[in-house]
Amino acid sequence: MTTPIPQPPGVPLLGNIFDVDPSNTWISLQKLWEKYGEIFKITVLGQQIVFVGNVALCEELCDEKRFRKFVGGPIVEIRYAVHASLFTAFDNEASWGVHHRILAPLLTPAAVADRFIQVRGCASELTAKWQALSGESPISALGELNRLDLETTTLCFYGRKLNGLRGPAPPMIKAMNGATSEAIKRPTRPRLVNWLFYQSKFEKDTKAMRQYAAECLEYRKANATGQKDDMLYTMMNAKDPETGESLSEQQIIDEIVTMPIGSSTAPCVVSSAIYYLLKNPDCITKAREEIDSIIGDGEFTHDHLEKLPYCAGIVRETLRLSAAAPGFNIEPLPDTQGPVLLGGGKYQVPAKQTMIIVLHGVNRDPTVFEEPEAFKPERMVGEAFEKLPEGSKKWFGNGKRVCIGRYYAWMWNVTTIITLLKDVDMEMADPSYQLKQDGWFNLRPVDFNIKVKPRAK
Numbered sequence: 001m002t003t004p005i006p007q008p009p010g011v012p013l014l015g016n017i018f019d020v021d022p023s024n025t026w027i028s029l030q031k032l033w034e035k036y037g038e039i040f041k042i043t044v045l046g047q048q049i050v051f052v053g054n055v056a057l058c059e060e061l062c063d064e065k066r067f068r069k070f071v072g073g074p075i076v077e078i079r080y081a082v083h084a085s086l087f088t089a090f091d092n093e094a095s096w097g098v099h100h101r102i103l104a105p106l107l108t109p110a111a112v113a114d115r116f117i118q119v120r121g122c123a124s125e126l127t128a129k130w131q132a133l134s135g136e137s138p139i140s141a142l143g144e145l146n147r148l149d150l151e152t153t154t155l156c157f158y159g160r161k162l163n164g165l166r167g168p169a170p171p172m173i174k175a176m177n178g179a180t181s182e183a184i185k186r187p188t189r190p191r192l193v194n195w196l197f198y199q200s201k202f203e204k205d206t207k208a209m210r211q212y213a214a215e216c217l218e219y220r221k222a223n224a225t226g227q228k229d230d231m232l233y234t235m236m237n238a239k240d241p242e243t244g245e246s247l248s249e250q251q252i253i254d255e256i257v258t259m260p261i262g263s264s265t266a267p268c269v270v271s272s273a274i275y276y277l278l279k280n281p282d283c284i285t286k287a288r289e290e291i292d293s294i295i296g297d298g299e300f301t302h303d304h305l306e307k308l309p310y311c312a313g314i315v316r317e318t319l320r321l322s323a324a325a326p327g328f329n330i331e332p333l334p335d336t337q338g339p340v341l342l343g344g345g346k347y348q349v350p351a352k353q354t355m356i357i358v359l360h361g362v363n364r365d366p367t368v369f370e371e372p373e374a375f376k377p378e379r380m381v382g383e384a385f386e387k388l389p390e391g392s393k394k395w396f397g398n399g400k401r402v403c404i405g406r407y408y409a410w411m412w413n414v415t416t417i418i419t420l421l422k423d424v425d426m427e428m429a430d431p432s433y434q435l436k437q438d439g440w441f442n443l444r445p446v447d448f449n450i451k452v453k454p455r456a457k
């Protein structure tokens with residue numbers, strides 16, 4: 001006998017449409033997780049979706065012998081802008097392998113380490129800007145870090161300096177936000193409504209994103225000298241070692257757009273880390289003790305990164321609590337016969353069932369994390385971290401479709417946090433602020449403003 005998967009009551013015909021707010025889907029799912037826990041389901045416009053919210057079930061769904069990434073809903077919608085790119089390709093699309101084999105060598109730990117100087121340089125540019133503010137005017141932590149992220153990504157991958165930390169924000173940032181939010185909402189509306197009322201904005205944002213990519217390409221064609229080792233050069237020149245295929249200009253533009261969309265999760269992590277640190281000032285003290293003893297007044301180098309375990313713990317604990325990448329979609333492998341049993345036979349789902357891993361819940365599993373709501377970087381350090389079950393460390397996704405940018409994202413997050421803690425004092429603009437989040441393909445702090453000034457030593 002299996003246990004029925006709980007479901008909110010809903011309404012006739014429309015099902016659970018009112019249980020999920022399309023303008024803040026992930027927060028609705030967090031509330032459902034708080035009520036139902038490890039597993040629950042909803043039905044929207046006749047389609048049933050199962051959500052999983054504990055470590056054991058997450059780990060089970062990450063078994064690639066039984067399950068794979070489900071490309072549907074918002075991921076299919078964003079194909080309007082990026083076609084069959086790495087993130088949006090269906091499992092059986094051969095082009096995924098071609099793109100992956102061409103791009104993966106550019107994102108290995110060694111390849112990413114070669115970008116450290118650029119990452120550190122951009123972070124220092126931001127701290128210089130913040131140091132000049134002298135703690136007076138409040139600034140949006142996320143707004144600033146979004147700029148830093150795009151600045152660094154564009155420089156490291158496409159060799160172009162946007163100079164986007166000052167002045168009006170680069171249009172790519174607004175366009176990514178517009179296109180990804182629209183992609184999340186479209187599956188919840190009838191097609192005709194999407195077409196009549198929302199298509200032209202979706203098209204405008206898509207055009208702006210592809211314009212950013214086209215400009216990167218044009219810039220490279222005009223300034224090709226000396227750039228022989230970065231992602232753009234590789235996309236323009238490399239051949240897939242397996243098939244001999246190369247990327248067409250449209251495919252290159254698809255990936256130039258996809259990378260900053262993926263990367264836009266990183267500023268959500270760092271702005272959330274600032275929030276958790278300001279709520280837990282003893283963690284700032286510990287991190288600064290570590291930074292001062294290892295880096296001191298000397299130059300911050302790539303070698304330092306692995307010598308600062310507490311700072312790494314801050315980033316991991318933030319990935320856990322913020323669930324900046326809020327989840328990922330899973331389905332049983334297509335040749336699955338009959339219903340699928342989960343949790344050692346406790347639950348049963350159909351063979352073609354869409355499932356979503358809700359990382360907010362998984363990352364707070366009380367059987368794995370004592371005081372799950374507390375911010376404790378030390379549980380993410382050394383042996384304590386190594387001992388955690390794999391299902392509790394899925395913030396970069398899983399298996400074949402794991403985040404290809406994870407090593408770069410890791411270096412960007414840790415380098416940025418270290419640079420900020422080393423050189424800048426931060427405080428909440430509103431000391432009573434409590435974290436509010438919204439987001440589309442990622443979860444970000446809302447209305448979180450800080451005051452910044454040079455670090456007092």
Ligand code: HEM
Binds near residue numbers: 262
């Ligand atoms: C802290 C920052 C980041 C987090 C938490 C994160 C998380 C994730 C997750 C959970 C997935 C799996 C999505 C799925 O299964 O549908 C993913 C995929 C992906 N991410 Fe990231 N990501 C981050 C940063 C980045 C960066 C910096 C880049 C670009 C350099 C990037 C590019 C991608 C791409 C292209 C995919 C699709 C990979 C594929 O399916 O082959 N991400 N990411």
